[in-house]
Structures are given as structure tokens and as C-alpha cells.
Amino acid sequence: MKDEADAGEADVIVIGGGIAGVSAAYQVSKERRVLLLERESQLAHHTTGRSAALYLVSEGGAVAQRLALASHGFFSSPPPELVDAPILETRGVVMVGPEPWQGRIRQMAKDGQELDPTIRLLDETEIMKLVPVLRPEFAAIGMYEPGAAVVDVMGLHQAFVRGARANGARVERYQDVTSIEWRKDRWHVGTDRANWIGGVVVNAAGAWGDVIGRLAGARPVDLTPMRRTAFTVSVDADTSGWPFVHIDSDDGPCYFKPEAGNQLMCSPADEIVSQPCDARPEELDIAIGIERINNATTLGIRGIRTSWAGLRSFVPDRSPVLGWDDQAPNFCWMVGQGGFGITTSEASGRAVASVVTGVPLPTDLSRLGLTKEHLAPRR
Ligand SMILES: Cc1cc2nc3c(=O)[nH]c(=O)nc-3n(C[C@H](O)[C@H](O)[C@H](O)COP(=O)(O)OP(=O)(O)OC[C@H]3O[C@@H](n4cnc5c(N)ncnc54)[C@H](O)[C@@H]3O)c2cc1C
Incomplete structure (x- = not known):
């Protein structure tokens, strides 16, 4: 921590400017003075800027699925002053697999239907009509979520930043948090450039959550x-009407998403344990992704256009952690968003705001059966 005088004071200091941090900053700043600290020059530099940008409710586990559902209202009709264009573009998602995967896919459809009655099973003929490049043996059964949508992640992130700033929140980049000390009932947060004081700390540091x-x-x-790897390819097919396609098979999982200009964004859906870092794609993982997609389709992918990787961070039960620490005072966790941090972001921000301001969970969340205990670090 620097010796200089304190650079500023706030009721709540949010650490991390990814989708989680800005969503919390937006909601908390409706009631409290908020300061958001981000290490990088750009707020969404890490996982938030590297996602597949899909909104869906059929995956992620009971808690994340409910947070996703509760976020949909904001995504589909955001406050007009916060956005320049729609956040969601409905595309649908289809999860397919060969015969041995029937049980898992049926179960996903059954669980998903409880939250979204439009989710249904597809047979081979229906699947092949939606995605004609699939090999029929990989399309024995499918789960279809027609309401799944592509998210304008940067538009959504910017909406939360605009909202937070409009509420008076201060956003400071180039602030690498290196010390956090509780002294005289206040948090003293030191970065490589300045000292800050706050009553509450919200830890939205993504992969660095446990470090903070x-x-x-x-x-x-x-x-x-x-680590999860992603790459784009150009294909010789009209992809304009395709849904997002996730394939499970004995080869391992993979997915592809149609993008403009007959391009696909693809992934081997890998989960490679990593240290918190600026993740980079490995050639081997890209090759695995190409092989899995080629095995399951007639696409015949040979080369890629671009590639990247990002870190999806999970706690052991793979459910998000949104709540007070039981050891450090006034320290609120907002981590473990895994592969659903975009989808769940809006409701997660509201849940964290209810923790920090000491009010009950928003009623739409409690009506879905969620409690603060479901979200807390020690559940
Ligand atoms: C390939 C891929 C595909 C995905 N697809 C989807 C999808 O389709 N749908 C979906 O909902 N989710 C998806 N995800 C997951 C989603 O992107 C994440 O859950 C989400 O972005 C996590 O946001 P975050 O704000 O927690 O983390 P981050 O975006 O990583 O933000 C954390 C921030 O904290 C900052 N920070 C860390 N330490 C410090 C420090 N000491 N001082 C200051 N700042 C610090 C970091 O610089 C970073 O900016 C995908 C992820 C990947 C990698």
C-alpha cells in the first residue's frame, strides 16, 4: 500500500470491473456511494470479454438457472437510457448427442421445462432440419430451448457502467489491489497507485476471487x-438460421454458434484447471475442438480465423457465491459465476445489493425459491 494520503472514500468498494462487478456497482449505487476498482486499462478485459455470449436457462444448476430466469426481464427490456441497441438476439440452443447421451439430455429437458415450458425434446428429423450439417448418429436426441439468445455482452456491460455512473458511482481503472486491511471499522484498500477507504468490500475479482x-x-x-478455449472459423454453409449447437459424445463435448458472414464461433467446451492469469489458447485444445466438431458434422473445418481463451471459475458445488464472508467483517463475495456469469448477471447484482444494504432478497428471486442461504459462501 502507498504511504500517500487516502485517494477517496466510499460506502462500498467493488473490486473487479467484469460483468459481476459492474452489475453490483449499478445496483448498490442506487442506495450507497460506490467506488469500483479495476486493475486493467479496460474493464471487461478478462473472462467477461471472452465468453460465448449465450443466454440460456437450461444449464448451470438450480441456483444459476433461477438467477438467469430472473435476469431476463432486464435483458429483454432494459432501461432505454442505458442502452443503444437490444441486448438479446433470440437464436435458440439445441443440445444433441448420440444414443448413450439420451438420459442426460432427457433430464436436462425435464429440469429446464420446470422453469421454461417452451423447452422441449427434439427427434432426429427435427434436429436435422434445424442443423443440416450434423451427422445423424450425433443427433439421436436433442433438447431445444427456443428462447435462448445471443447477448450483446459489451452493450450489457456498458449499460451497467452507465447506470452506476448515473447513480454517482466512481469507476477507477489501473488500480491493482494489493492490500485490504480492516482498521477502525473501515476497510483500507491499497492498490499499486493509491489508498482507498470503504465500509464494505464486494469481491468481484473473477478468477482472482480467492486471492482477494x-x-x-x-x-x-x-x-x-x-480455462476454456474458443476460436472462429469460416464455413461453406449458410448458417444464418442455425441455433447455438452443443454436442455431447464419447469424444468429449464441443459447441458452435453461428455468427455473421457464415462464420462459426467454436469451442471444445474444455475445462482445464489454471492459475488466475491472462489466459491464452493452446494449439492442442483448438485441434481437439476442430476434431470433435468435424467428427459430429459434415463441416470439414481445416483452419481457424481467430482464437482466444478465458477462465471460468467454479467453487466445488459449481453454484455462484453471493454473500457475506463468515470471518472477515463487511466482506461480500461475488464469485464462482462459472459458465453462466453473463446470463445471471443482472439478478446477481440485485442479490448482492440486497446483501450489502441489509434488505430481503428481491421478491422475484424469493418467488423462484431462492434464499440468501442458497447463495452464501457457507451454504
Ligand atoms: C470461452 C467462454 C465462454 C463462455 N460463455 C458464456 C456464455 O455463453 N454465457 C455466460 O453467461 N457466461 C459464459 N462464460 C462465463 C462468463 O464469461 C463469466 O462467468 C463472467 O464473465 C465472469 O465475470 P466476472 O466479472 O466474475 O469475471 P471477470 O470478467 O474476469 O472480471 C474480474 C475482474 O476483476 C479484476 N481483478 C482481479 N484481481 C484484481 C485486483 N487485484 N485488483 C483490481 N482488479 C482485479 C480483473 O482484472 C477482472 O477485470 C464463458 C466464459 C468463457 C471463458
Whole structure:
């Protein structure tokens, strides 16, 4: 921590400017003075800027699925002053697999239907009509979520930033948090450039969640960052009407998403345990992704256009952690968003705001059966 005088004070200091941090900053700043600290020059530089940008409710586990459902209202009709264009573009998602995967796909459809009655099973003929390049043996059965949508992630992120700033929140980039100390009932947060004071800390540091927790003397939540690889390819097919396609098979999973200009965004859906870092794609993982997609389709992919990787971070039960630490005072966790941090972001921000301001969970969340205990670090 620098010796200089304190650079500023706030009721709540949010650490991390990815989708989680800005969503919390937007909601908390409706009631409290908020300061958001981000290490990088750009707010969404890490996982948030590297996702597949899909909104869906059929995956992620019971808690994330409910947070996704509760976020849909904002995504489909955001406050007009916060956005320049629609956030969602409905595309649908189809999850397919050969015969041995029938049980899993049926179960997903059954669980998903409880939240979204439009989710249904597809047979081979219906699947082949939607995605004609699939090999029929990989399309024995499918789960279809017609309401799944592509998210304008940068538009959504910007909406939360605009909303937070309009509420008076301060956003500071180039602030690498290196110390967090509780002194005289206040948090003293030191970065490589300045000292800040706050009553509450919200830890939205993504893959670095446990690093930040340890700095504050909080109890670690066993967060594991896992690398996921993505790449784009040009294909010789009209992809304009295709849904997002996820394939499970004995080869391992993979997915592809149609993009403009007959391009596909693809992934081997890998989960490679990593340290928190600026993740980079490995050639081997790209090759695995190409092989899996070629095995399951007639696309015949040979080369890629671009590639990247990002860290999806999970705690052991793979459910998001949104709540007070039981060891460090006034320290609120907002981590473990895994592969659903975009989808769940809006409701997660509201849930964190209810924790920080000490009011009950928003009623739409409690009506879905969620409680603060479901979200808390020690559940
Ligand atoms: C390939 C891929 C596909 C995905 N697809 C989807 C999808 O289709 N749908 C979906 O909902 N989700 C998807 N995800 C997951 C989603 O992207 C994440 O859940 C989400 O972005 C996590 O957001 P975050 O704000 O927690 O983390 P991040 O975006 O990583 O933000 C954390 C921030 O904290 C900052 N920080 C860390 N330490 C410090 C420090 N010491 N001081 C200051 N700042 C610090 C970092 O710089 C970073 O900006 C995908 C992820 C990947 C990698």
C-alpha cells in the first residue's frame, strides 16, 4: 500500500470491473456511494470479454438457472437510457448427442421445462432440419430451448457502467489491489497507485476471487479457475438460421454458434484447471475442438480465423457465491459465476445489493425459491 494520503472514500468498494462487478456497482449505487476498482486499462478485459455470449436457462444448476430466469426481464427490456441497441438476439440452443447421451439430455429437458415450458425434446428429423450439417448418429436426441439468445455482452456491460455512473458511482481503472486491511471499522484498500477507504468490500475479482479473499483475511471459497478455449472459423454453409449447437459424445463435448458472414464461433467446451492469469489458447485444445466438431458434422473445418481463451471459475458445488464472508467483517463475495456469469448477471447484482444494504432478497428471486442461504459462501 502507498504511504500517500487516502485517494477517496466510499460506502462500498467493488473490486473487479467484469460483468459481476459492474452489475453490483449499478445496483448498490442506487442506495450507497460506490467506488469500483479495476486493475486493467479496460474493464471487461478478462473472462467477461471472452465468453460465448449465450443466454440460456437450461444449464448451470438450480441456483444459476433461477438467477438467469430472473435476469431476463432486464435483458429483454432494459432501461432505454442505458442502452443503444437490444441486448438479446433470440437464436435458440439445441443440445444433441448420440444414443448413450439420451438420459442426460432427457433430464436436462425435464429440469429446464420446470422453469421454461417452451423447452422441449427434439427427434432426429427435427434436429436435422434445424442443423443440416450434423451427422445423424450425433443427433439421436436433442433438447431445444427456443428462447435462448445471443447477448450483446459489451452493450450489457456498458449499460451497467452507465447506470452506476448515473447513480454517482466512481469507476477507477489501473488500480491493482494489493492490500485490504480492516482498521477502525473501515476497510483500507491499497492498490499499486493509491489508498482507498470503504465500509464494505464486494469481491468481484473473477478468477482472482480467492486471492482477494486472502488479502482481506476472509475464508477462501476454494475457487478453481478453468480455462476454456474458443476460436472462429469460416464455413461453406449458410448458417444464418442455425441455433447455438452443443454436442455431447464419447469424444468429449464441443459447441458452435453461428455468427455473421457464415462464420462459426467454436469451442471444445474444455475445462482445464489454471492459475488466475491472462489466459491464452493452446494449439492442442483448438485441434481437439476442430476434431470433435468435424467428427459430429459434415463441416470439414481445416483452419481457424481467430482464437482466444478465458477462465471460468467454479467453487466445488459449481453454484455462484453471493454473500457475506463468515470471518472477515463487511466482506461480500461475488464469485464462482462459472459458465453462466453473463446470463445471471443482472439478478446477481440485485442479490448482492440486497446483501450489502441489509434488505430481503428481491421478491422475484424469493418467488423462484431462492434464499440468501442458497447463495452464501457457507451454504
Ligand atoms: C470461452 C467462454 C465462454 C463462455 N460463455 C458464456 C456464455 O455463453 N454465457 C455466460 O453467461 N457466461 C459464459 N462464460 C462465463 C462468463 O464469461 C463469466 O462467468 C463472467 O464473465 C465472469 O465475470 P466476472 O466479472 O466474475 O469475471 P471477470 O470478467 O474476469 O472480471 C474480474 C475482474 O476483476 C479484476 N481483478 C482481479 N484481481 C484484481 C485486483 N487485484 N485488483 C483490481 N482488479 C482485479 C480483473 O482484472 C477482472 O477485470 C464463458 C466464459 C468463457 C471463458
